[in-house]
Structures are given as structure tokens and as C-alpha cells.
Amino acid sequence: MSLQIVSPTGGIAPLLRAEGVSLEYGGTRATHDVSFDVYRGDRFVLLGPSGCGKSSLLKAAAGFIAPAAGSIAINGAPVRGPGPDRIVVFQEFDQLPPWKTVKENVMFPLLMTKRVSRHEAAERAMHWIGKVGLSGFEDAHPHTLSGGMKQRVAIARALAMQPEVLLMDEPFAALDALTRRKMQEELGRLWEELRFTLLFVTHSIEEALVVGNRILLLSPHPGQVRAELNSHQFDLASAGSLEFQAATQRIHGLLFGEAATAVAVSPAHAGDHAERAVKRSMDSGVRRNDGL
Numbered sequence: 552m553s554l555q556i557v558s559p560t561g562g563i564a565p566l567l568r569a570e571g572v573s574l575e576y577g578g579t580r581a582t583h584d585v586s587f588d589v590y591r592g593d594r595f596v597l598l599g600p601s602g603c604g605k606s607s608l609l610k611a612a613a614g615f616i617a618p619a620a621g622s623i624a625i626n627g628a629p630v631r632g633p634g635p636d637r638i639v640v641f642q643e644f645d646q647l648p649p650w651k652t653v654k655e656n657v658m659f660p661l662l663m664t665k666r667v668s669r670h671e672a673a674e675r676a677m678h679w680i681g682k683v684g685l686s687g688f689e690d691a692h693p694h695t696l697s698g699g700m701k702q703r704v705a706i707a708r709a710l711a712m713q714p715e716v717l718l719m720d721e722p723f724a725a726l727d728a729l730t731r732r733k734m735q736e737e738l739g740r741l742w743e744e745l746r747f748t749l750l751f752v753t754h755s756i757e758e759a760l761v762v763g764n765r766i767l768l769l770s771p772h773p774g775q776v777r778a779e780l781n782s783h784q785f786d787l788a789s790a791g792s793l794e795f796q797a798a799t800q801r802i803h804g805l806l807f808g809e810a811a812t813a814v815a816v817s818p819a820h821a822g823d824h825a826e827r828a829v830k831r832s833m834d835s836g837v838r839r840n841d842g843l
């Protein structure tokens with residue numbers, strides 16, 4: 552098995568398409584000309600070092616910020632703001648209103664969007680609380696839960712909405728290593744059962760390989776696409792294997808190695824250089840078929 556640099560898929564329409572997305576904060580460019588396609592059932596990971604614009608891209612997909620250039624579309628319709636088809640799970644444990652119980656937290660967005668009756672929202676909440684392994688904690692308040700349990704509630708709340716895309720912004724980064732691993736495992740189990748579409752942000756190469764089936768590598772200042780990889784062959788069971796280690800090193804090399812240094816020249820031409828560097832590595836990866 553090898554980790555291959557991929558070329559764009561033809562034929563099937565993407566569920567989420569980011570096309571030439573440049574994001575700015577007060578005139579400062581956070582990402583430049585970023586394009587990627589997420590297909591239904593993908594576990595698509597945005598991976599890169601701090602400041603490469605991963606969170607900003609996720610926020611743009613969520614509709615919290617608008618691109619300065621380019622576009623993001625869901626099912627072909629441009630994203631113009633937040634919507635129930637895209638639910639975000641954040642890293643912060645305080646994303647749950649503390650005065651609401653676990654059940655009320657999960658019910659809350661269902662009631663807000665007036666999609667279902669109170670009775671149905673309660674039933675759905677119980678269903679999803681069970682799915683994330685929190686049965687028995689329905690009436691608990693967030694401050695009585697561990698970090699991992701709070702993230703489970705956030706995941707249950709998101710999945711209860713049955714979004715087109717589940718957006719996760721470093722959801723496990725604030726957890727201890729063992730809980731983080733457990734949560735990665737749980738997420739994988741949920742995906743195996745439900746096959747939802749996931750857009751997941753992380754700066755951990757290992758987490759990207761474990762969680763994702765496709766990985767977009769981004770370089771920082773401003774965030775630009777460095778490469779796109781297939782990683783479906785990896786999971787927690789293969790973590791630590793020689794092949795997994797080799798893939799980790801190759802990704803590290805792509806992000807921080809020679810090519811990364813070579814393209815970090817003139818900001819004015821950084822996009823062109825990066826594009827050529829990525830194309831070179833994609834070409835050679837495909838031609839030699841030796842993957843990463």
C-alpha cells in the first residue's frame with residue numbers, strides 16, 4: 552500500500568466545492584486561491600501548520616465569513632451564510648450552553664430550526680445521545696462532564712441535525728492523548744455506521760491520517776494548497792506501522808521540507824511557485840506511482 556498524491560476526480564459532482572478561495576481579515580490575506588472538492592461520504596481533512604488558514608476555511612464553509620475572492624458551494628448552491636446543512640463542532644469545551652442539560656443541548660438546534668416537534672426533538676436527542684455513548688447522562692449539565700464527554704455531546708448535537716456536512720475544527724485537540732485516541736476511534740465507528748460527510752481540521756499529521764480518507768496539505772502565510780493525498784488505507788490500527796510512519800514523514804517533508812522552502816520566496820509569486828511545486832510532485836507521484 553502507498554499514500555498517493557492524487558489528481559482531481561472527474562465525473563461525480565462534489566457535495567462541497569471550494570474554488571479559488573481567498574480569505575482576508577482587514578486586508579490581510581489568510582488564504583490564497585484555495586480549491587478543493589469534498590464528495591459525499593468523504594472524511595476530508597485540512598492539514599497544515601498554525602496560520603495556514605484551516606480554521607478560516609472551515610468558517611467560510613460554515614458561512615461565518617465570506618471569501619474575498621472565489622466561492623464555496625454546497626450541492627452547487629453558493630454558501631451565503633450559516634445553515635442547518637453545515638454544523639460545526641469546535642475545539643472549545645464551552646460550546647455547550649452550561650445552563651442546559653445534555654438532552655436540552657442536543658435538542659436546542661433542532662427546536663431552533665423548527666424542523667421537528669418538541670416530542671420528536673426529544674426522541675432524536677435520546678437516540679443520538681445513545682449513539683455517542685452517553686446514555687444515562689441526559690439530565691447532566693456540561694460542567695459535570697469530562698472534556699471528552701462534552702465533545703461527545705457536541706457531536707451528538709451536530710449529528711442530530713443530520714447535516715449535509717459535519718464540520719470539525721480540531722475537535723479533539725484539547726483532550727488528553729488517551730481520550731483523543733478514543734474519540735478518533737469513536738468518530739471512525741460513527742462514520743462506519745452512518746457514512747456522513749466530514750470536513751475536519753487538524754494540525755496533527757497522525758490525526759489526519761487516522762481520521763481522513765483524503766487530506767489537503769496547506770502551507771501558511773497566506774494559506775495555499777501544497778498537495779492533496781489519499782489516506783483511506785490508514786486507521787488507528789495501522790497507526791505506528793512502518794508504512795504509517797513513512798507516510799507521516801513524507802507529509803512532514805511536503806509541508807516543511809525542501810519543496811516548502813523552495814516555494815517560500817516572493818509573496819507576490821508564492822501562488823505560482825506553490826502551484827508548480829505541487830504539480831511537479833503530483834506529476835512525479837502519478838508517473839512513478841510510488842506514492843508517498
Ligand SMILES: Nc1ncnc2c1ncn2[C@@H]1O[C@H](COP(=O)(O)OP(=O)(O)OP(=O)(O)O)[C@@H](O)[C@H]1O
Pocket residue numbers: 576580581599600601602603604605606607608754
Ligand atoms: N479574526 C481574525 N482577525 C484577524 N486575523 C485573523 C483572524 N482569524 C484568523 N486570522 C489570521 O488568519 C490566518 C489564518 O488563521 P487560521 O486560524 O485560519 O489558521 P489555522 O491554520 O487554523 O491556525 P491554527 O491552527 O493556529 O488555528 C492567521 O494569520 C491568523 O492570524
